[in-house]
Amino acid sequence: xxxxxxxxxxxxxxxxxxxxxxxxxxxxxxxxxxxxxxxxxxxxxxxxxxxxxxxxxxxxxxxxxxxxxxxxxxxxxxxxxxxxxxxxxxxxxxxxxxxxxxxxxxxxxxxxxxxxxxxxxxxxxxxxxxxxxxxxxxxxxxxxxxxxxxxxxxxxxxxxxxxxxxxxxxxxxxxxxxxxxxxxxxxxxxxxxxxxxxxxxxxxxxxxxxxxxxxxxxxxxxxxxxxxxxxxxxxxxxxxxxxxxxxxxxxxxxxxxxxxxxxxxxxxxxxxxxxxxxxxxxxxxxxxxxxxxxxxxxxxxxxxxxxxxxxxxxxxxxxxxxxxxxxxxxxxxxxxxxxxxxxxxxxxxxxxxxxxxxxxxxxxxxxxxxxxxxxxxxxxxxx
Numbered sequence: 093x094x095x096x097x098x099x100x101x102x103x104x105x106x107x108x109x110x111x112x113x114x115x116x117x118x119x120x121x122x123x124x125x126x127x128x129x130x131x132x133x134x135x136x137x138x139x140x141x142x143x144x145x146x147x148x149x150x151x152x153x154x155x156x157x158x159x160x161x162x163x164x165x166x167x168x169x170x171x172x173x174x175x176x177x178x179x180x181x182x183x184x185x186x187x188x189x190x191x192x193x194x195x196x197x198x199x200x201x202x203x204x205x206x207x208x209x210x211x212x213x214x215x216x217x218x219x220x221x222x223x224x225x226x227x228x229x230x231x232x233x234x235x236x237x238x239x240x241x242x243x244x245x246x247x248x249x250x251x252x253x254x255x256x257x258x259x260x261x262x263x264x265x266x267x268x269x270x271x272x273x274x275x276x277x278x279x280x281x282x283x284x285x286x287x288x289x290x291x292x293x294x295x296x297x298x299x300x301x302x303x304x305x306x307x308x309x310x311x312x313x314x315x316x317x318x319x320x321x322x323x324x325x326x327x328x329x330x331x332x333x334x335x336x337x338x339x340x341x342x343x344x345x346x347x348x349x350x351x352x353x354x355x356x357x358x359x360x361x362x363x364x365x366x367x368x369x370x371x372x373x374x375x376x377x378x379x380x381x382x383x384x385x386x387x388x389x390x391x392x393x394x395x396x397x398x399x400x401x402x403x404x405x406x407x408x409x410x411x412x413x414x415x416x417x418x419x420x421x422x423x424x425x426x427x428x429x430x431x432x433x434x435x436x437x438x439x440x441x442x443x444x445x446x447x448x449x450x451x452x453x454x455x456x457x458x459x460x461x462x463x464x465x466x467x468x469x470x471x472x473x474x475x
């Protein structure tokens with residue numbers, strides 16, 4: 093059996109305010125093409141099908157068209173929700189969808205029930221483990237004393253192993269799960285899943301199965317030979333600009349896992365970071381190579397330029413993120429409360445002017461600030 097391991101589609105997500113639906117549909121279409129090209133039997137989506145619990149109509153339509161293309165390519169789908177999805181909404185029509193080859197494994201109580209598919213070597217049991225929020229999952233699983241993600245995932249995998257032990261000898265197994273496994277490397281765009289307990293789980297939790305298709309981390313990576321993250325099919329932060337987005341082709345034979353091959357996905361629009369003073373960024377012909385990329389631009393001008401994004405977007409239509417970091421100015425990350433503690437209001441206002449403009453207020457401007465605060469004080473005293 094040949095399985096295509098994907099995850100973290102995040103259909104409906106925007107990128108610094110830009111709609112990504114066209115990019116997402118293009119890449120999901122490429123996944124459907126891979127299914128036809130490589131004779132894929134099953135596509136798994138290990139959580140975060142959508143980017144929000146209540147996806148917009150257009151996002152649902154894009155996802156539906158992707159499912160249709162994958163089915164037309166001859167593959168069955170096994171999908172489980174992630175922490176971005178609403179499991180009840182995703183799984184509401186699961187029984188009907190399964191008849192058409194779309195298996196939505198969204199109920200926590202069903203983690204020990206397999207979707208059983210077969211090839212020439214016999215049955216393959218697929219277990220979908222939806223994202224398990226510890227506080228609610230421990231009650232749904234009947235283990236109120238379980239603590240953290242390790243506790244509830246441990247119970248879910250115990251149920252998987254019990255079910256698997258009762259199946260015919262030679263049954264192979266695939267777990268599809270959304271979790272943060274020790275050894276995985278996070279990036280900037282994953283939502284934290286630590287609410288309710290310790291977020292990471294040991295790779296040993298997944299012992300006893302032939303392959304564990306993981307989701308949540310957006311970079312493709314190998315935790316162990318049989319334990320992998322496919323990563324997201326599209327980059328969702330500038331920290332992911334060096335990722336080579338891909339999927340895993342997983343081959344099972346009669347004895348279990350035979351081979352895993354990485355297949356890279358097309359990049360609809362690359363991501364790049366450009367730095368320099370505004371004038372040089374606008375004029376440097378070396379930046380022509382990234383003119384059509386999504387751009388994060390770091391301006392190093394000594395004085396903050398006026399309306400820089402409008403000027404930048406005249407040359408770089410897909411400039412979406414801007415930072416101002418004056419050259420030679422060391423920035424120390426402290427909280428706002430720490431920065432203003434014990435300081436007079438006038439000093440805080442003067443620092444604000446210096447930070448925004450890049451130079452301290454002039455004596456005349458300080459006088460205006462003093463007059464403004466004095467007027468406020470007089471007005472408050474008169475109340």
